[in-house]
Amino acid sequence: MPNERKGKIDPARSLAILWRTREPTSRSAGPGLSVDRIVRAAIEIADVVGIDALTMRRVSEALGVGTMSVYTYVPGKAELLNVMVDTLYGEMTRPAEVPGGWRARTEQVARENLKLYRAHPWLLRAETSRPVLGPNLLAKYDYELGAVADIGLNDVEMDAVLTLVLGHVKSAAQAALDVADLERETGMTDGQWWQSHAPWLERFVNSGSYPTASRVGSAAGEEHGAAYGPEYAFEFGLQRVLDGVAVVVAKRSAAAGPDRSGPADGG
């Protein structure tokens, strides 16, 4: 049972639905299905039972209609997933002003994205391939680019920074989810798991073959509750990334003139 975002989806059809290219016909009777109702139901199902259990039959059931009725509004499951994802993007908050300069703005973007993944973990699995350009993705992209605009980076660099930050958020969210799943399934924390398996592993590996791995792996157990955990990894990584970006930004500012702190040339 391979993946979401299947191979063959018609891009045009997909875009048409994303952008709602179709005036709502005013038919009164019937359950009154619509793309929005379907998408909302699907999101709710995915939130509750996970994306694995999201089936067309279940969606239609939740809506009180026949399975095939859904296909009147949505060409297929892949397109439905696309719209679900874009819908989520549309629900993110995007404050116009964030005090504190590019670093604060970018941090805010990162946290907002993390929040989204936390609220809808299935998003991590629905986003596996190139996102289809929906209205909300476009708005999101435009907004988030704003965080790193006018600080001396050119367009390509701005995109690269954003991609880097969002990639980190996604990785961290995935890691956090993995840890949470593990804890839920085994009742052990990540570190406890390592510690409990260390002796087992040594039975197969010449004792002490992987000293660093086992020390670091079980260090988590000792540190747990203090400085360790997925949140730590997220924060640490985010600060590292921002530190790295700051290096370039500082370089550009210097090149544009020591006294400038405002907008540099845009590319």
Next chain:
Amino acid sequence: MPNERKGKIDPARSLAILWRTREPTSRSAGPGLSVDRIVRAAIEIADVVGIDALTMRRVSEALGVGTMSVYTYVPGKAELLNVMVDTLYGEMTRPAEVPGGWRARTEQVARENLKLYRAHPWLLRAETSRPVLGPNLLAKYDYELGAVADIGLNDVEMDAVLTLVLGHVKSAAQAALDVADLERETGMTDGQWWQSHAPWLERFVNSGSYPTASRVGSAAGEEHGAAYGPEYAFEFGLQRVLDGVAVVVAKRSAAAGPDRSGPADGG
């Protein structure tokens, strides 16, 4: 058709296969199936037709055996995927000495991982959830931790740095794959695609609503062939991450004493 790494896999059974806890019985006749033969066949299939088309029937067919014969050696598809992933980890080269300090070592780790994703793009989709602790994953982890050992970071930080770097590599590999897929499907580059869709998009959005997005999006088209592309994003992001790590490393070195460049305290 949801995901790989399905919900219920017995961890013990999975570990047993990963670590090959079973002496090979010496039966002469028959096709002579084995976990290794199965895994090799499965990897080859995934390399050629992709992970979506990797089915147990196809694997068995490639091996010239009945479908259910595979299940004599592998409890299920999820476990097979686990072993496939661990097998790939085992094929990575891990030079003992890399000249140039932690930064060069970490870069080398990143590039080695990128190479792996390039060679087996399906790995991006097979790794979706927490990796099961196979022997080669353990070796990989141990080796890669070595890149950032003894530079003043504590254990948790070492793990976090490694996670950050590998996360970036994975994101970049995914992006590169997306772009490649898009080009293959549409015959257009990423930038060309943006440029060709810009007018279409403006028909739905009040013209100029997303100025930054469209400018940056199509900037790729102009820059293409020069400085842009997935490789650029990978390199740029990697350098940013390493710059960010360097900041902490420098701080720790300073704290440990201005003259020290060797190992700092490990905890």
Next chain:
DNA sequence: CAATCAGCCCGTACGCGGTACGGTATGTTC
């Protein structure tokens, strides 16, 4: 040697998933 057994191999069948297809009913338009 025969009897027994353990492991390997696999045909069949089940349940579940997405969805093609063809129909029916309900509302709109003239």
Next chain:
DNA sequence: GAACATACCGTACCGCGTACGGGCTGATTG
């Protein structure tokens, strides 16, 4: 009221993972 478009959906098909039970074959034991 006729003609038509649209919304809805029952049935059926194909492909998937895999449970189950049975047959085969070489190894083991007396």
